[in-house]
Amino acid sequence: MNPPPLHPSSRPRSHGRVASGDERRRVAITRRSTKGPLDDDTDDPLAASIQTVVSPPPSQRVLSPTRSDASPLSPHGHDGVQGSIDLPPKDFSFLKDPAAYHVLPATNIPPPFLNAPNLPSINSPLDSLLQSGHYRLAAISAARAIVTTTPPTDSETLLHLFHVRLACLCLISEHALAAQESKLLGDLNSAFYRHPFTDAHLVPWELRLLVVRLAALGYGEWRKGIMGYYELARECRENLVKVESTEEKQLWRARLRDCGIRVANVLVEMGELEGAGRHLGTLATAEDSDTPGARELLIMEALVWLRVGDILNARRCLSSAANLSSDELVDGTLKALIHLSNSEYTATVSAFRSLHDQFPGDAMIAQNLAVSLLYTGHIAEARTLLEDLVDSSEPFRSEIFNLSTIYELCTERNREKKMGLAEKMARREGTGSVGWEISAAEFKL
Template identity: 65%
Template sequence: MSSHDERRRVAIPRRSTKGPLDVDDDPLAALSQSQHALPVDRVRSPSRPSASPAPRSPRLKSPISPSPAEPPALKDFSFLQDPSAYHVLPAATVPAPFLNAPNTPSVASPIDTLLLSGHYRLAAIAAARNLVTSTPPTDYTTLFHLLHIRLACLCLINEHALAAQEAKVFGDLSSSFYNADDGRGKHLVPWELRVLVVRLAALGYGEWRKGVMGYYELARECREQFTKTEDEAEKGAWSVRLRDCGIRVANVLVEMGDLEGAGRHLAGLGAAENESRDLKLMETLVWLRLGDVTAARRCLADVSDSNEEDLLEGTLQALIHLADSDYTSAASAFEALRDKHPSDAMVSQNLAVCLLYMGRIAEAKTLLEDLAGESLPFHSLVFNLSTIFELRTERNRDSKIGLASRIATRNVDGSVGWEMSNADFKL
């Protein structure tokens, strides 16, 4: 039976065999009947490109061996352009001020502009439209780039479940169909996008074991590629990716509630030779998440090129004090960082959290309100300020809606106006 989404383009009549992504439980089949599918009159399937391989000579009887003069057939990724795989984004979760903001740009604006200005919902819509209507089915580089934007933007607007559903459009990313036909078998899908898809498998449905399995599969590929390549730079890249997968497994175990297992796994990774600074900082955060302050201090002390003036390291040192319930030391550390980095909103926000824990609610409220009016808004800032509204008065809903209105109507060089959900404002 022929599939509704043609998996590859060849220059011969379609045979009855199945493609590499044709499986009995096709994840796209269920999505085709989704009630949230984009209207057909708004998003249409793209037409076939005019250029195609020359027809096969009738003298050739073999349906497999191509003519030496015939160019190889390009892989057809048109199954990624199925409109029913991409959902209409719900508006019920968005505060009214953001839906009616006066400075909202057009969805036809360049995607890069929408991303820079923080309009992630519009960027997600634009990415889906361009993916479905404006990209040739053989231009996999552009298709994967647009899909990456779409899924990442859905995560940024807290639509993880939708992102997890839409990520199923890939099918089995471990299939050889996604490997390049150059003899080296290089995977066509960018590594960062594959990591995101694994993350969504765990985060979107709370199926954490799928996330662990997905990271182990990526780790297996890292080991294989590390063994195959002779280029030292490539070896280094695969080694970093392998370590990254290991730390992400520990993070998923923390989210599963298996803190003991996460600690054993992370300790079992051992010390990597010449481990990058970013990975060390990432590992420190995971140690903090599972509550091992001693291990977090030890890991942070191992960061290469340590610099007391460094913002990230200083922030982690202050967070370690905070995790150890030493609020006075944490507040002092964040105040020192704020003196050195007065324009860093995250430092000021963490200082406000310390003041809140110390019972200095009025000071924390003033600090967060100043941030909401001057800096670029972000989720934790809004959530913490909404929490302070709840602590100060029972009639806090008006304060939350007023905060949403102030953020939605701001317009500083087009960089402010980030859309947030009701959950961010605790509405």
């Protein structure tokens, strides 16, 4: 019933490796001799003043399979290179094998979601499915478009649809299936995925990041995931040396910084919290103190130290972040969580109640206040607060889980209450701000 964890709590089972059998897996690109991917250099990308790259909203990213514009997952085209690149056609028919795409199980979905009256048709446009948060249907639609309607030489559309498929599987917590299907791409370092003249990578950067994450999360091969991010970080440093425009340098610096954060994320997911905290500490000290990125890294580090139980380091990070800039909501939340970590429940309730009065529309503050009230024995007030929150805001997993837990504590007929909550959630219209579907595990069914 604590605030949402920094990483998923479940680990999908391991799977075997796919044997290499084609040119994409046999030919490896020659590695240039460089320093470590995160080492300092004359133009240190981690110490530069950068702005966090924010992905465009889903409505701007989605492409129908018939469009031939630049990849929507990378506003700079392939691998961040501005403008279009004329490529000799390559055969991507290996992505069109129907047997490679799994039938999605429905056993972990409550019946109200499977029989909802407002459930859209599977034949709805992929754009609308994504924008309404129906990620299960979007995953099925993307696989159908790959197999049936996209030519094998249209690599841009195929890779985009494949990215949508994998991302949607992750959003419905089917990481094991996503990891299996990502094996279709084979070795992304092979010459098959490189432009023969410019050496630019044909696979969008965001898809390459997702494949590395799936190697770590889907199979539990944490070391492979970390090394995959370091390989991408090395590529960022190499491109920083080659590119000349300020815009491209900022892009590759932001990507390098993102790789560093993702390494910390893998360390958290594998349970190496102290290592993640120390790693984030090196990134935070490398950031220019005048950039928003420095504060973000310090907040991340503070949250990791709270998970470890190191209150002194958490306070240090919060103090350093407050010296850079002030945010009443974030700073107040962290101070309240520090009280909670010290088992100071009365002080925690007071802190979150004050924040709730100041930010009445913030759902996370309301949920944390309800959890704090539960710790102090005010279960009726906590239940009322969470039920009002369900009616007034978009639901999220920890909110549903905590309310289901309170039902278990309040009544022996808790299953009826939880099924009623599931029916209420299934009747709502999808807005796309969160996933429409909620699994049975979140309702504790």
